[in-house]
Amino acid sequence: MLSSLGKIKNPFLRSITTASTFLSMVTLISAVAIGLTNPQDKSANKIGVYASLLATAAGAAFGLAVKDKSTTRQGKIIQLQPEHNHTWQDWRDFEIFRKVPESKEITSFYFKPQDRGALPDYKPGQFLTIKLDIPNQPRPVIRTYSLSDYTFSGDYYRLSIKREGSPKGLNVPPGVASNFMHDRITEGSIIPCKPPNGKFFLDVESSIPAVLISNGVGITPMISMAKACSRFNPNRHLWFIHGARNGEFHALRDEVNAIAENYNNLHIHYRYSRPRPEDEGQYHSQGYVDKKLLEDSILTEISQIYGSSSAKFFLCGSPSFMDSIKDGLRELDVPENNVYFESFGGGSTKGQSKTVATNQAAVDKAEVVFAKSGQTITWTKDDGTLLEFAEANNINPDYSCRQGVCLTCMCQLQEGAVEYLEQPASEPDEGSVLICISQPKTAKVVLNL
Numbered sequence: 061m062l063s064s065l066g067k068i069k070n071p072f073l074r075s076i077t078t079a080s081t082f083l084s085m086v087t088l089i090s091a092v093a094i095g096l097t098n099p100q101d102k103s104a105n106k107i108g109v110y111a112s113l114l115a116t117a118a119g120a121a122f123g124l125a126v127k128d129k130s131t132t133r134q135g136k137i138i139q140l141q142p143e144h145n146h147t148w149q150d151w152r153d154f155e156i157f158r159k160v161p162e163s164k165e166i167t168s169f170y171f172k173p174q175d176r177g178a179l180p181d182y183k184p185g186q187f188l189t190i191k192l193d194i195p196n197q198p199r200p201v202i203r204t205y206s207l208s209d210y211t212f213s214g215d216y217y218r219l220s221i222k223r224e225g226s227p228k229g230l231n232v233p234p235g236v237a238s239n240f241m242h243d244r245i246t247e248g249s250i251i252p253c254k255p256p257n258g259k260f261f262l263d264v265e266s267s268i269p270a271v272l273i274s275n276g277v278g279i280t281p282m283i284s285m286a287k288a289c290s291r292f293n294p295n296r297h298l299w300f301i302h303g304a305r306n307g308e309f310h311a312l313r314d315e316v317n318a319i320a321e322n323y324n325n326l327h328i329h330y331r332y333s334r335p336r337p338e339d340e341g342q343y344h345s346q347g348y349v350d351k352k353l354l355e356d357s358i359l360t361e362i363s364q365i366y367g368s369s370s371a372k373f374f375l376c377g378s379p380s381f382m383d384s385i386k387d388g389l390r391e392l393d394v395p396e397n398n399v400y401f402e403s404f405g406g407g408s409t410k411g412q413s414k415t416v417a418t419n420q421a422a423v424d425k426a427e428v429v430f431a432k433s434g435q436t437i438t439w440t441k442d443d444g445t446l447l448e449f450a451e452a453n454n455i456n457p458d459y460s461c462r463q464g465v466c467l468t469c470m471c472q473l474q475e476g477a478v479e480y481l482e483q484p485a486s487e488p489d490e491g492s493v494l495i496c497i498s499q500p501k502t503a504k505v506v507l508n509l
């Protein structure tokens with residue numbers, strides 16, 4: 061009851077609510093007591109009336125005393141935070157309750173848990189893993205999508221998904237999951253999801269300036285970061301640099317502009333490569349986001365404010381875009397450990413600071429124990445990655461990107477060691493490995509599969 065009362069912001073409304081609740085409770089209790097003992101006794105009836113009046117007054121006072129839960133100790137109003145400890149294991153069904161087109165290619169989907177339970181908090185920049193039953197696919201299709209909002213009410217998640225067409229010049233089918241989402245998922249559809257995850261997130265409390273650089277659908281985690289910072293650390297300066305072809309392809313522009321209205325330290329720069337006449341006034345410069353823009357504008361502004369151009373850089377976009385920005389930052393002497401990036405797939409981006417031994421030869425042969433399935437099978441080099449090897453032996457672990465990006469295939473390594481064929485773009489948890497890009501490195505490997 062206390063927590064429900066705390067949600068009523070108006071103190072008079074809260075007072076009236078508690079007064080009437082107390083009145084009803086005490087009147088009911090007195091009526092039952094008098095009825096059971098001596099209904100004819102006038103003095104007992106009087107006591108009942110006094111008790112009810114007293115309860116009403118006490119209820120009114122109590123209602124005024126209960127604190128509005130959205131008021132901090134300093135009296136500054138902040139939104140209620142999402143519940144932190146309600147994470148779930150494995151898959152949980154979510155219902156789509158809104159579907160909103162955001163640009164020519166990108167549509168947002170709003171997810172609510174079907175059980176209407178609480179949602180765990182997440183770090184701005186993290187992603188959600190979803191599972192889709194798509195007709196004619198041999199098994200459920202699993203994909204990861206960045207959470208594109210940072211909700212203070214904590215009662216829904218939002219994903220903004222780009223429709224992936226077939227690559228130019230290739231006669232291959234268009235993207236399976238993204239097209240299914242756009243064409244077949246409607247309000248009311250149910251989608252199983254795993255809890256938010258991912259190592260690419262903004263350290264909101266830090267005072268070091270941050271530069272968020274994105275193109276295309278890479279804008280999604282950046283919106284979450286900018287919103288969280290506007291709420292929890294508005295003294296921190298944040299640069300929001302986004303590249304798009306033109307206004308038709310620029311998703312969520314108004315939403316980002318709206319964040320800046322209440323967050324003076326958010327510096328926005330939109331750069332359009334092929335602006336249309338009607339985009340006039342909606343973008344800041346023409347061309348591609350490149351080293352020169354960073355050097356001439358952003359680093360200069362940071363230096364003017366902070367006296368040094370030291371900052372953290374967060375990158376998300378197409379692989380070629382990120383490679384060129386990373387090269388540019390390196391040439392501008394930005395230390396590697398100040399550069400964070402997320403790849404959405406479609407080719408790996410150049411790693412900078414990973415320490416995985418990729419140049420050592422793997423063993424030619426190994427005993428692989430799949431502990432959960434109780435199978436021990438001999439792996440040889442021709443069997444490929446541990447994921448391919450598991451699949452060939454009818455053990456079907458979850459996967460999505462198959463590129464060491466999304467962490468979907470992450471698996472606990474109980475014994476032995478693995479060798480990565482390419483550097484993982486996302487670091488797995490301690491004691492776990494990404495089986496989509498690894499092979500045995502020791503004669504025996506035990507996986508929790």
Ligand SMILES: Cc1cc2nc3c(=O)[nH]c(=O)nc-3n(C[C@H](O)[C@H](O)[C@H](O)COP(=O)(O)OP(=O)(O)OC[C@H]3O[C@@H](n4cnc5c(N)ncnc54)[C@H](O)[C@@H]3O)c2cc1C
Pocket residue numbers: 187203204205206207208220221222223224225226227230232233234235236237238239258277280281402403404405461465466
């Ligand atoms: C951490 C993370 C966060 C992400 N966040 C987002 C996000 O916020 N928004 C978003 O839109 N996406 C995001 N993605 C990307 C997303 O997970 C999917 O990869 C994307 O939607 C494409 O999936 P799909 O099933 O539609 O395409 P797929 O079916 O996987 O196909 C991908 C591409 O390959 C092409 N293709 C198909 N067959 C072949 C073939 N034989 N040879 C060559 N090419 C072929 C397809 O035409 C398509 O262009 C994220 C990815 C990661 C890893």
Ligand code: FES
Pocket residue numbers: 458459460461462463464465466467468469470494495496497
């Ligand atoms: S399947 Fe994405 S990291 Fe392995």
